C-alpha cells in the first residue's frame with residue numbers, strides 16, 4: 337500500500353483517489369500520526385501532500401527525520417517537497433512572486449518522468465521555494481519561475497514536486513504519480529474494490545467486535561451501501577432505522593421500505609414527521625436548519641436505540657466530500673452536513689462508525705455493486721441528509737413540503753421520460769421563499785417561485801449546470817404550474833459550483 341501523509345489543505349484526498357484509480361491501495365493519515373502509521377502499516381511508498389503553511393513558521397507541521405531513514409520511497413508534493421528539503425538540510429525561502437496556475441514544466445531524464453513530454457503543463461500554487469537542495473539531491477525539472485520545480489535523490493528514492501500532479505490541470509499528473517507508484521515503488525497495480533470491500537469488512541469487525549450497531553438508513557446511495565457493508569460485517573448485530581422525517585421526496589419512504597424490508601437485516605421505519613416539523617418551526621437560517629435536523633436525527637436514534645436495548649455504535653454513510661466540506665482540519669466550513677458537522681456533543685453511543693469516509697461518490701457506487709446492491713439503489717442520485725428541509729427556503733412547513741414534493745416529482749418524471757437521467761448527476765426542485773404576481777385565467781395570483789436545479793459532476797465538489805433542452809424545461813414548467821397549486825413561476829438555476837453550491841442551503 338501507499339500511505340499519503342496529510343499536511344492540511346482542501347484536496348489532499350484527491351491524491352489518494354488518483355492512486356486508487358491506478359489499482360494501488362492507498363490510505364491517508366494526518367502528519368502527526370505518520371511515523372506511528374508507517375511502522376504499523378508498513379507502506380511500500382509514501383506521498384507527502386501540500387499544505388497551507390511555510391516550513392519555517394513557528395508551529396508549522398513537521399515530520400520526524402527518522403521517516404527518511406526507513407528506506408521507503410517518498411514523493412513530496414509542494415509543502416511536502418519543501419518540508420522534505422528543510423528536514424534533510426536544504427533551504428526553503430519565500431519567493432517575491434506567488435506562482436499560481438498553469439505553468440510549463442521542462443523535465444530532465446528520470447524514471448519518474450517516463451513517457452512524459454519534455455515540456456508540459458503543470459498546476460502550481462506556491463509562494464515558498466526550495467533554493468538549496470539537500471545533500472544527494474539533484475534538480476530534475478524547472479519552470480520559468482522555479483529553478484527547482486522537481487528534485488530527486490534516486491539512490492534513496494526520494495522525490496519532490498513543487499507542482500500538483502493530482503489536479504486535472506497537470507497534463508501528465510496521473511502518469512507522474514503512476515511512475516512513482518509503479519517505477520519507483522514497484523507496486524503491482526492489482527488492488528480492486530473487491531479487495532477494499534474485504535479490508536473494510538475486517539476493519540469494521542475489529543472495531544465493533546460483538547457490539548450492537550445502529551445505522552441511519554435514508555435509502556440514498558451512501559447509507560444503502562453502508563447498510564449492505566455493515567450487514568455483511570456484523571450480521572444481525574446491525575439494526576437499520578429509516579427515519580421518515582417528513583422531509584423525503586414523494587413516496588420515497590415507502591420505496592426504501594420496499595427495497596430493504598425483505599433483505600434480511602433488522603429494519604425499522606420510524607414516522608417522525610411531526611417531531612421534525614415541530615423542531616423546525618420558526619427556523620429559517622440554513623445552518624440552523626441543518627443543525628436542528630441533524631440534532632433531531634440523533635435524538636430519534638437515541639430513542640429508538642433505547643427501545644432496541646443497548647446500542648454501542650452509531651453507523652453513518654458519511655463520504656469524503658461531506659467531511660471535507662464540513663471543514664476537516666484546516667479546510668473552511670462551507671456547510672454543516674448533518675451527518676458530520678451537525679452532530680450534537682452528547683451522544684448516547686460509544687462511538688461512530690463511518691466506513692465510507694475515505695471514498696468519493698463514484699467509488700461508493702462501485703463498492704455498492706461489489707456488495708450486490710440493486711442498480712436501482714446504487715444509481716440513485718444523491719439526496720442530502722437534511723432532505724427537503726434545505727430545499728424549502730425559509731421556514732419549513734408541511735404545506736410547502738407537499739408543494740415541493742409534487743413539483744419535484746414532475747421534474748424527475750420528465751427528466752426520466754426525456755432519457756436524460758443517466759446524463760445529469762443530480763436534479764431537483766427548490767421552493768424559493770419568493771412570491772410573485774401572476775395571472776391564471778382571468779385572475780391575479782400571488783404565489784411561489786419554484787427553481788429547478790440540475791448539474792453535471794463527477795465528484796460533487798465542483799459541478800456544472802446542466803444544459804437541459806428548452807423543450808424539456810418547457811414541458812416541466814407547463815406541467816408544474818398547471819398541476820401544482822400555489823406555484824406560478826419557474827426559474828432554472830444556471831450557476832456552476834463554485835461559486836454556487838449544488839443545494840441552495
Ligand code: XMP
Pocket residue numbers: 658661671672673674675718719720721722762796797833836837838839840
Ligand atoms: P453542495 O450543496 O454542498 O452539495 O454543493 C454537494 C453534494 O452533497 C449533498 N449534500 C449533502 N449530503 N448531507 C448529505 O449527506 C448533507 O447535509 C448534505 N448537504 C448537501 C448535495 O445534495 C450534493 O450532492
